Amino acid sequence: MSIAERIVAGDVRATARLLRDIDDQIPSAREILKELYPHTGNAHVVGFTGSPGVGKSSLVDQMALRCRQDDLTVGILAVDPTSPFTGGAILGDRIRMQRHFLDSGVFIRSLATRGHFGGLTRSTNDMINVLDAMGKQVILVETVGVGQDEVEIVNSAHTTVLVTVPGMGDEVQAIKAGIMEIGNIFVVNKADREGSRKTVRELRTLIELGLRHRSENGWEPLIVETEALKGRGLEELYSNIRKHREYLQAHPQHLDEVLWKRARTQLVEAMKDLALTTILQRLENRGVSLDDLIGKITSKEADPYSLVHEILDEELR
């Protein structure tokens, strides 16, 4: 069996190996990704995003368990340096996570976020495709923050869950300014804290304002209050996630939109990366290194704007 065939058959070791190669940007990974692509398109991709400390990992953990109760297989991708999945864990978190390792229906993988020159969005999309081809029915993606990378990653999800906690007025501002329009479900976690109802009201106001800009028969974003560690609100969150999936299946044009965005991101990022690799290779063939060019800029022998134009005129003739 080829590596791709083993992955499609659900082989955990082959999958783990490929994901590592993607993370390390090993060129041969691309050949396997090509073979896997026809086997993608079946998973429900759910993105969880929010600031560090709001409890995304606990929610992802609980949703994974809940999916398993319905016999749904689960893949987890953590693109968050603070996630217990990626190593920024306190002991309790780590123990909670480990129960998944004993369950072959759950596959967990984290991504480094310190790679150079972007590529994070592309890697995440590639990894989603791998877990999808591997047969995972639900893929939970945890990302931190409101940066552009995170927004792009969330663009890859079919269903986006924005997580906040009570009493973070600035958080709600962040949601308003940056990513309000991409949230399908809003979670106020740690809802036992003071101010939870107020945060819910603020979110509701923002959603109502936002709905004016949405399409007529669109999905009306839902708000759920949860206490992940005590189990409160989790059944409601799970049922809302499933409800959003049903909504997408009943409204194929919305699903198409999600797939279109993801394909666009993937294509553009891959073109940029490959073009850069090509250009650097051609420069090297002429005995010019990236370091030589950087030196010209730092010494002010050249300005970066003219230099880039000269290089591309030369190399992409």
Add this chain to the structure above:
Amino acid sequence: MSIAERIVAGDVRATARLLRDIDDQIPSAREILKELYPHTGNAHVVGFTGSPGVGKSSLVDQMALRCRQDDLTVGILAVDPTSPFTGGAILGDRIRMQRHFLDSGVFIRSLATRGHFGGLTRSTNDMINVLDAMGKQVILVETVGVGQDEVEIVNSAHTTVLVTVPGMGDEVQAIKAGIMEIGNIFVVNKADREGSRKTVRELRTLIELGLRHRSENGWEPLIVETEALKGRGLEELYSNIRKHREYLQAHPQHLDEVLWKRARTQLVEAMKDLALTTILQRLENRGVSLDDLIGKITSKEADPYSLVHEILDEELR
């Protein structure tokens, strides 16, 4: 006078216009950036980063005022959707900011963070260059979060200030996982809150662990407790920022490293963007649109990996 000459002479309207053109990715901006480049390299660029709600804007605001007391001219760039500079402001913040608008020694500009396909890092670097060429002696850059974009932007700064607040254990984890190594000064803001000393101790431990990996005669990161709204710790923060500048001036190899990283990022990002533009233009000349290609992927007529290779083989021959 050319536009570039007007900017170098400190013309606020010409500068504002160019920054808007950069944000809107107007091609003619590049010609002006070329002319400005030889006039850059004099400003001290200070990056402030941290989660929403930790009080970065208040600190930036106070540092701007303090610089003015020393007759230093100031540029402020906010790459943060929650910043009062960018519009995510509550009324009090907005009023505080407005005093700067009456002071011609301070120039404030915010960047949108919702642009497509990256470019945020590049725009920020371009804008730093503009404010530098305009003669601003200190440039304060406010960014949110721990995403990759933010790390790249912080890489552009000579001095990086990481801001947190007491009692965010996960925040400290984030610092540990993602950006510990790039912080020159750590601020525990809102230090009147419970747990401030504990957060300082945690940071100190992380710094000591981190120092083992740093160079022998490196800069030892400083920790400052502040209450931005009450003025506590601000003089200490300001003096530490100035101290770090003096350190860089006394250790040119460290300064060179910063400049090298910035030039590298700028060059690579610009090459990618320009290569993409070139490829899309060539495709268009052959009657192929980006939408056609995306359609091939979503319909599974092609896989994105092979398609990108075919396109680049064809267009970059």
